[in-house]
């Protein structure tokens with residue numbers, strides 16, 4: 078079997094296990110290419126039936142407008158339910174405090190809203206689009222990853238995971254994060270999007286945008302980004318390799334507008350996808366620490 | 374292009390992580406920012422070059438202790454194949470993590486330190502590889518640079534391991550002399566070992582055949598989910614969603630549902646991308662049957678001719694994976710494919726000393742113990758003997774108090 082068929086079949090089987098094993102699953106939808114891929118895989122797993130779970134979006138309030146627009150159109154097209162958790166609500170109620178300073182980002186605040194949304198809706202499984210090739214702590218995580226009541230991942234106490242047999246048994250209050258595309262690489266996702274003709278937000282393709290250069294990467298110049306006199310705004314042809322909060326997602330210079338060119342560019346690129354994210358640059362264990370705290 | 378999944382096994386410091394790092398590095402799979410990150414790290418080789426092992430040791434505790442604790446998955450591809458590597462810990466304490474990594478692998482690379490030869494750990498790792506029935510084994514005799522690239526040393530290890538493989542019934546073994554540190558015979562042929570005429574490691578990995586026997590196995594599919602749209606237009610629609618575990622289903626085939634034994638004809642093999650005439654091993658499909666039959670998640674659809682074993686008294690090999698000992702009076706859950714039922718592990722037949730391969734008497738199992746048991750399940754399971762069809766022969770034991778996976782089972786026979 079072709080490798081994309083193999084990866085697809087595995088992901089579909091994982092999604093069906095979620096449906097079979099859990100009472101109240103949810104699909105965490107960020108609007109990025111990985112979660113869009115998950116939506117296609119869910120169609121493949123459950124059509125002509127409905128999805129046995131809603132889509133859940135944690136909205137930082139600092140999302141790219143193109144992505145929000147895309148999200149709403151997609152949800153309408155597939156006719157599934159969308160639940161939105163707003164980080165702004167947590168800020169307004171004083172549960173979290175907005176970061177200050179130049180590199181302030183709401184990325185870290187998402188965790189609180191995510192955990193609250195899980196608790197409020199009593200989700201027992203959350204499907205996410207994380208891949209093991211993204212980052213070395215993720216490379217260690219199981220496909221069914223049990224989180225305690227506080228959403229914490231304990232890397233030293235992971236359950237053995239054998240063959241394609243996934244143990245989703247949990248106690249009340251715990252939940253499981255499920256990663257159906259664990260074994261896909263960034264390139265696999267792009268090749269799949271191409272093969273399946275999947276629509277993705279326009280910001281993945283090259284476009285002219287006002288950017289500033291900071292800490293060696295390009296950031297979208299936008300009201301959400303704290304800027305000062307040192308920041309020089311310039312217009313460049315860029316595209317984004319990942320879609321997150323506008324304040325922590327860096328752009329890469331690119332004039333590529335066709336998916337084939339993008340695939341070529343990625344396969345030749347000398348920087349990894351997560352290298353384009355400020356949030357992982359903080360320390361070698363940045364992702365591991367965030368995961369232990371309940372992050373995706 | 375297809376996928377090869379492999380794991381690396383060897384004891385601590387044999388060079389597993391270095392070997393994987395070398396494969397990634399020499400195939401150009403390490404990106405600039407990752408390289409920058411490891412160069413910044415203070416873990417260095419004695420000669421000051423970067424320690425490639427850092428590429429795989431992903432947890433803080435691992436970097437601190439300089440050992441691998443849990444499986445790390447790594448990905449790379451060449452023009453011929455996509456590779457999924459499970460870098461597994463060598464330490465006996467983490468045997469269960471090695472079993473996790475091995476359960477999905479097609480091939481095992483067993484590392485042997487050229488200076489040490491076949492040691493107890495080699496026996497243990499090879500035993501696990503044979504227990505989990507991996508298709509292929511490659512023995513990499515590593516650190517050849519430390520034995521002057523000596524052919525005699527290699528030949529001696531070759532002969533010793535051959536004896537072990539025969540004893541363990543491992544059929545296909547390939548031997549390659551390497552230096553992971555210097556890159557000899559990993560991606561590039563070694564100039565220091567002109568006496569070695571075989572393929573280098575990457576060439577071997579790119580060309581070894583996988584999943585060859587699978588098409589000959591009997592057709593099996595565990596029902597994971599019943600698709601029932603219950604809309605006006607699709608009022609009577611009932612599709613059985615699952616993955617073809619082994620063999621192939623053809624449109625019009627008469628199949629049986631196990632354990633109930635009801636038979637019916639396949640009326641449709643549906644996928645989102647259109648209906649199929651034939652659905653082969655590995656494919657996720659929605660299968661339709663003629664007539665109204667009672668089928669739910671946990672049922673097994675299979676061939677009539679070559680039926681699975683349907684039983685509730687089962688003999689199996691078990692690898693115990695919990696710090697709490699096996700309790701022969703307790704009720705556990707057993708999960709076999711999509712079926713979960715209660716069970717008791719009624720009797721321990723023997724335990725295997727995995728360092729010497731001797732069978733010894735035992736009453737119970739502790740962490741990482743392996744041996745043979747008798748199980749009684751509440752509901753019948755429809756399985757194949759693991760050694761014949763591992764895609765339908767494995768199961769897990771779950772502790773009903775902690776919900777943790779405590780055992781891996783290789784089902785062997787009905788009692």
Ligand SMILES: Nc1nc2c(ncn2[C@@H]2O[C@H](COP(=O)(O)OP(=O)(O)O)[C@@H](O)[C@H]2O)c(=O)[nH]1
Nearest residue numbers: 385386387388389390391426515516552553554
């Ligand atoms: N001389 C030499 N040293 C090696 C070789 N392969 C690994 N090493 C060293 O052996 C040590 C342990 O290697 P590592 O990859 O961490 O082993 P692991 O515990 O099996 O993952 C490190 O210091 C490596 O640099 C080799 O081929 N030759």
Ligand SMILES: [Mg+2]
Nearest residue numbers: 389390440441
């Ligand atoms: Mg290691």
